[in-house]
Amino acid sequence: MRGATHAKWAALATAVALAATACGGGGDGGGGGADGVVSSSWGDPQNPLEPANTNEVQGGKVLSMIFRGLKQYDPKTGEAKDMLAEKIETTDSTNFTVTVKDGWTFSNGEQVTAKSFVDAWNYGAHLKNNQKNAYFFGYIDGYDQVHPEKGAPTAETMSGLKVTGPRTFTVKLTQKFSTFPDTLGYAAFSPLPQAFFTDHAAWLAKPVGNGPYTVDSYSRGSQMVLKKWDGYPGTDKAQNGGITLKVYTDNNTAYTDLVAGNLDLVDDVPASQLKNVSADLGDRYINTPAGIIQTLSFPFYDPAWNKPGQEKLRTGLSMAINRDQITETIFQKTRTPAKDWTSPVLGADGGYKEICGSACEYNPTEAKKLVAEGGGIPGGTMTISYNADTGSHKEWVDAVCNSINNALGNNKACVGNPIGTFADFRAQVSTQKMKGPFRAGWQMDYPLIQNFLQPLYFTNASSNDGKYSDPEFDKLVNQANAETDTTKAVGLFQQAEEVLKGDMGAIPLWYQNGSAGYSDRVENVTLNPFSVPVYDQIKVK
Amino acid sequence: MGRYVIRRLLQMIPVFFGATLLIFLMVNVMGDPIAGLCGDRQCDPATAAQLKKEFGLDKPVWQQYLTYMGNLFTGDFGTAFNGQPVTELMADAFPVTIRLTIVAILFEIVIGITLGVITGLKRGHPVDTTVLLLTLVVLSVPIFVIGLLVQLLLGVKWGWIEPAVSPEAPFDELIVPGLVLASVSLAYVTRLTRTSIAENKRADYVRTAVAKGLPRRRVITRHLLRNSLIPVVTFIGADVGALMGGAIVTERIFNIHGVGYQLYQGIVRQNTQTVVGFVTVLVLVFLLANLLVDLLYAVLDPRIRYA
Numbered sequence: 001m002r003g004a005t006h007a008k009w010a011a012l013a014t015a016v017a018l019a020a021t022a023c024g025g026g027g028d029g030g031g032g033g034a035d036g037v038v039s040s041s042w043g044d045p046q047n048p049l050e051p052a053n054t055n056e057v058q059g060g061k062v063l064s065m066i067f068r069g070l071k072q073y074d075p076k077t078g079e080a081k082d083m084l085a086e087k088i089e090t091t092d093s094t095n096f097t098v099t100v101k102d103g104w105t106f107s108n109g110e111q112v113t114a115k116s117f118v119d120a121w122n123y124g125a126h127l128k129n130n131q132k133n134a135y136f137f138g139y140i141d142g143y144d145q146v147h148p149e150k151g152a153p154t155a156e157t158m159s160g161l162k163v164t165g166p167r168t169f170t171v172k173l174t175q176k177f178s179t180f181p182d183t184l185g186y187a188a189f190s191p192l193p194q195a196f197f198t199d200h201a202a203w204l205a206k207p208v209g210n211g212p213y214t215v216d217s218y219s220r221g222s223q224m225v226l227k228k229w230d231g232y233p234g235t236d237k238a239q240n241g242g243i244t245l246k247v248y249t250d251n252n253t254a255y256t257d258l259v260a261g262n263l264d265l266v267d268d269v270p271a272s273q274l275k276n277v278s279a280d281l282g283d284r285y286i287n288t289p290a291g292i293i294q295t296l297s298f299p300f301y302d303p304a305w306n307k308p309g310q311e312k313l314r315t316g317l318s319m320a321i322n323r324d325q326i327t328e329t330i331f332q333k334t335r336t337p338a339k340d341w342t343s344p345v346l347g348a349d350g351g352y353k354e355i356c357g358s359a360c361e362y363n364p365t366e367a368k369k370l371v372a373e374g375g376g377i378p379g380g381t382m383t384i385s386y387n388a389d390t391g392s393h394k395e396w397v398d399a400v401c402n403s404i405n406n407a408l409g410n411n412k413a414c415v416g417n418p419i420g421t422f423a424d425f426r427a428q429v430s431t432q433k434m435k436g437p438f439r440a441g442w443q444m445d446y447p448l449i450q451n452f453l454q455p456l457y458f459t460n461a462s463s464n465d466g467k468y469s470d471p472e473f474d475k476l477v478n479q480a481n482a483e484t485d486t487t488k489a490v491g492l493f494q495q496a497e498e499v500l501k502g503d504m505g506a507i508p509l510w511y512q513n514g515s516a517g518y519s520d521r522v523e524n525v526t527l528n529p530f531s532v533p534v535y536d537q538i539k540v541k
Numbered sequence: 542m543g544r545y546v547i548r549r550l551l552q553m554i555p556v557f558f559g560a561t562l563l564i565f566l567m568v569n570v571m572g573d574p575i576a577g578l579c580g581d582r583q584c585d586p587a588t589a590a591q592l593k594k595e596f597g598l599d600k601p602v603w604q605q606y607l608t609y610m611g612n613l614f615t616g617d618f619g620t621a622f623n624g625q626p627v628t629e630l631m632a633d634a635f636p637v638t639i640r641l642t643i644v645a646i647l648f649e650i651v652i653g654i655t656l657g658v659i660t661g662l663k664r665g666h667p668v669d670t671t672v673l674l675l676t677l678v679v680l681s682v683p684i685f686v687i688g689l690l691v692q693l694l695l696g697v698k699w700g701w702i703e704p705a706v707s708p709e710a711p712f713d714e715l716i717v718p719g720l721v722l723a724s725v726s727l728a729y730v731t732r733l734t735r736t737s738i739a740e741n742k743r744a745d746y747v748r749t750a751v752a753k754g755l756p757r758r759r760v761i762t763r764h765l766l767r768n769s770l771i772p773v774v775t776f777i778g779a780d781v782g783a784l785m786g787g788a789i790v791t792e793r794i795f796n797i798h799g800v801g802y803q804l805y806q807g808i809v810r811q812n813t814q815t816v817v818g819f820v821t822v823l824v825l826v827f828l829l830a831n832l833l834v835d836l837l838y839a840v841l842d843p844r845i846r847y848a
Contacts (some may be wrong), residue, residue, distance in 0.1 A: 046578065046810065055579060104653025127587055130595065132578060135585045149587055220625055221633060222708030222798055248705065249802045250793040255690075257705040257796070259695045376681065389809055422809040430576055430583045442582075455582070463582040478567040 011335065035241035038522055040265040041254035042245035044221050049207055049278040051190040052124030052131040055534060061267075063187040064532050065243065066107075066209035067224055068234060070098065070117070071185035075528040075537070076347050078291070078447035080182040083234065084112060086167075088184075093176040093484050100167045106193040107214040107229050114169040116191035121148070122157045124188055124195070132186040135462055136445070138179065141172040147306040176482035178489055183446045212238040212536045222247050238536045239524070256434070258517055265525060267516040267533050271392045274332035274515075281517045287334055290531035291345045291444035292512035293452065296400075297466035298385065298505075299434040313374025314504035315359050317437075320367035320407035324359070326399045326511050330392075334515050339510035341497055342452040343444065351449030351490040354450025355497050356508055364407035371408060383417035385438040387425035393439060394418060396436075400509075429465045430476070440465060440506065447529055449493045453477060457505055468505040542839075546832070553828045560612075560824045564817050565606050572597070574811035576680055578622060596620075596771075597750065609817065619814030621807075627818040630803055637710045638799035642784045644719025653727045657773070658766065660663020664739050674733075676728035688721045688794040689806070695700055696707070704794035718795040726780050733776055737769035744768075754756075771841055778834030782827030786820075 008205065040337070044060035054063055082088075086099040104112040124131055124139035127147045136142055141160025146153045160172035173180060183189070191210060196203045206215050212234065213226040219449050223243040230237040249252040251270045257263040257281050269277060271283070277285045298314060300306045323337035336344070337387035339354040346352040384401060386393040394416065401414035417436070419425040429438060442463070444451045455461050459469040473496050480492035500506075514531025524539045556700065575589050575598065584592075593599045596619075597608055618627035660669040679687070694703030695717060704712045719740065741747060750764045789801035800819055807815030838845045 044623065046623060056621070101766045127591055130588060130592055132584065132588060133590055147585075219708065220623075222824070247708070249796045249798065249805075253705050253794060256692060256697060257703075260700070260704045379687065403567075421577065421809060421811055425573045426583075427573035427576035428649055462585060465583065469650065506640070541745055 021255055033540060034239065037242045037244055037539050038264045038540060039244045039246060041251065041263060041267060042247050044247050047132060048204055050131065050194070051120065052133045052188040055132050058531065060187060061245065061532055062189065062224065065209040065213040065535050066207055067187060067190040067528065068211050069185055069190045071182065073185045073447060074339040074528060075534040077347065078529040081187050092176040093211060093482065095172050096171040096180065098169050098171065103232065103233050104210060106208055108193060109196060110193045110209055113166050113193050114163045116193065117167050118161045118163050119197065120192035121161060121188060121513050123192065125158055127153050136186065136188045139175065139177055141174050143404065144532060177480065178484045179297045179448055179450060179486065182468055186446050190397060212245065213238060214236045217344055226395050236536055239539050243535050244368065250511065255517065258525045264522050265516065265533060269515045269517050269536050274334060277517060283517045284518050284520065286516045286525065286527060287513050288527050289336060289344045289511055290514040290527065291343045291447055291529045293338060293343055293442050294509045294512060295440045296437045296507040296509060299432065299439040299466055300469065301467045302431045302435065307375065310374050311503050312370045314507065316370030316374055317365045317404060317506060318359055319361065319370065320404045320508040321400050322403045323364040323510060324362065326396055326403065329401055330395050334513045335510035338510050341500055341508050342427055342449050346447055346449055350447060350491055353494055354499055359501060359504065360508055367402060367407045368409065377413055381412050382414055382436040384414060384436065385417040385434055387422040388418035389421050433468065450481065453493055453496055457500055466506065470499055470503055473499045481496065493497065549832050557756060557824060561817060561821050562606060564820045565609065566602065568813045568816050574813065577811055618818040621728050621815050622810060622812050625697035627814050630815060631818065631822065634798065634800045634803045638785050638788060638801065639798060640710060640712055641715050641719055641722060641797060641799060642781060644715045645784050646777065646781065647793025648720055648723040649727050649730050653730030654713055654734050654773065656731045658738055660731065661735040672731065676731050679724050679728040684725060685722065685790050685794065687724055691717060691721055692794060708798055710774050710797055718791055719798060722784060722791040729776060730773055734769065737772055739766055740767060741769045767826060767841055769836060774837050774841065775834055778830050781830040782823060785826060786823045
């Protein structure tokens with residue numbers, strides 16, 4: 001059999017080649033213990049790596065390692081604690097005096113001063129710099145001059161920011177905002193060294209910050225090597241020698257690499273692998289709540305969806321969704337059925353409370369009754385719009401529709417409406433083109449109840465895509481922001497949330513968990529409330 | 542010959558413009574790309590307007606196309622949304638994909654043609670039947686199934702290879718992905734060669750060569766194979782372009798940061814500049830590969846002359 005011999009040789013040649021390859025790879029990082037290097041999966045950041053321009057997790061991972069701001073959110077409780085801030089004082093909740101701690105430097109030796117913050121914030125707010133998080137500075141007085149809605153900016157810096165000494169500066173806000181200091185842990189408020197402004201291209205190629213890590217090398221689109229910074233003055237020093245972030249084309253591949261032992265940490269376990277995690281990783285799998293909530297929003301700008309009495313229809317739809325079943329079968333419990341419009345990561349003190357109650361419980365008979373009382377579904381059929389390209393949205397939208405159809409006993413009540421790409425979906429949502437409910441997701445910027453309510457449901461707020469509006473809600477939010485006592489402020493926000501419940505301004509679906517898997521080389525792996533791994537605490541065995 | 546080549550090169554110009562225009566329009570039809578940049582929230586209108594101005598998205602499509610083409614001839618392929626010039630992305634991605642394509646084509650040529658010759662000569666023989674059956678299996682199984690299976694078995698279960706290719710993607714790490722990428726084409730090449738050989742085996746010139754008393758080896762390589770390769774060469778030539786652009790699935794499975802991955806990301810992020818740039822280059826590659834194939838005909842078959 002000549003042919004067979006040939007085939008055998010080919011097989012042998014391939015096998016040899018394979019064996020040779022296997023010998024070449026493997027073995028990342030030098031040694032273990034405090035010098036051990038952790039390799040972690042990464043995705044190409046969508047925007048240039050500037051603090052005020054990074055609004056997604058991949059860029060956020062880097063910023064969490066190389067920057068420290070005035071405040072730092074506790075990885076466990078989410079509480080905002082002083083980091084670089086010695087004190088932030090106010091008497092009227094509008095004017096704040098910030099004192100920066102002494103002894104902090106950037107990794108290039110430059111001192112972190114009040115100017116480092118003020119310059120960075122002015123850069124982030126200015127229209128010409130195209131910073132996607134510019135709106136964070138919107139509460140500061142003078143923002144409208146550097147970032148007007150229309151036309152060219154009329155000022156270079158915000159009048160509300162003044163450097164009053166080497167380590168002190170004052171912030172003037174346009175409105176009362178008692179919890180403003182707690183927002184300062186967000187990466188957009190990071191200080192920036194002078195090198196950022198003088199040689200911007202070089203800074204982007206190799207960012208310099210003041211966090212526990214320094215960037216050792218960065219090849220865009222493939223990998224970033226971060227080393228522990230020995231001179232880091234903070235208390236949260238890195239517990240490992242460094243982090244290597246590797247870009248993966250697909251999170252399935254990253255997971256496979258983790259199972260094969262070539263990678264230490266995957267922070268986004270793909271949905272298709274969830275049923276294998278316990279077999280593959282055992283207890284090296286984390287599934288913890290993150291500050292992300294998924295909702296169904298309604299197009300209140302469409303007259304058909306904005307009639308009096310329709311709050312019953314919306315509440316009925318909410319009760320027609322079997323959240324427990326969907327989170328269990330489709331998401332393998334990586335989502336938790338929602339019980340309010342915020343997130344459990346806020347904790348009871350922060351304002352998390354099961355406000356939605358029975359309106360978020362599955363109750364098909366009551367649902368059917370309420371939908372009928374609310375005038376029925378406009379047009380007899382509704383669509384739920386979603387983007388089909390990422391996030392396995394199709395599965396759950398179909399399941400939600402199924403659940404609604406079953407509860408209402410009408411096979412045509414609800415149908416999914418896929419939109420090809422995320423960009424197109426967002427374009428249609430933000431230009432008010434929706435004809436029925438649509439999926440909405442909210443990842444908190446900072447762990448405050450205000451962040452879950454005001455940007456989403458306040459009249460004409462930046463992310464109020466459904467154009468929900470209720471004067472009572474707006475009034476309570478304004479009162480809450482003016483309240484200096486945190487507990488009272490939280491109470492007022494909860495009252496506003498009750499108003500939202502009465503209207504069922506959006507249907508809460510579930511809270512999204514952060515998931516991660518890690519190798520047996522590392523330990524003490526946790527995720528913070530933003531579902532970013534707490535890299536500095538990872539220990540290498 | 543020279544005039545033929547020039548004529549063919551001139552023909553490429555309208556094809557090039559037509560193809561880029563089509564791609565440009567298709568990407569534009571997908572809608573506003575800026576909206577996707579701000580995550581699940583609305584971009585603030587001022588920043589969105591500023592970004593649109595910067596990327597030239599505020600102008601009508603025809604004007605965008607003209608500006609783009611104008612820049613193209615000065616070597617400026619535009620900037621991706623993450624601030625990286627598209628030429629830089631190309632410089633990273635194309636060498637990787639070219640290496641992968643070379644590996645795949647080598648597999649096609651070496652394994653595909655060898656198997657094709659063997660089966661073509663031994664029609665009806667058990668070897669023939671086995672190979673035919675195997676190619677049928679490969680043709681009918683989707684490539685991502687083959688890829689994931691190979692990755693799981695060789696990479697995770699047996700540990701022969703790294704399941705993910707490193708960013709540098711040297712040749713030795715691309716052997717298995719190359720084989721996966723080539724698998725379907727390989728089956729085609731085998732079948733094409735087999736049919737062609739079987740047909741020509743009974744041709745007059747082969748009988749003459751055998752009657753002249755030439756050694757069997759010489760009859761096969763010089764007379765039989767040379768004539769039988771024409772359809773195969775056509776196929777492989779066209780496949781070069783298809784492999785480079787169609788590696789999206791394989792590249793994602795094996796973590797290869799090549800053209801397919803960049804295209805995928807460009808499409809998902811609706812980045813016109815990346816997508817049009819990469820596809821433009823792919824169109825050129827495709828056209829050149831086809832020209833090369835046509836020229837190779839003359840080498841293989843002396844009866845074909847170009848004037």
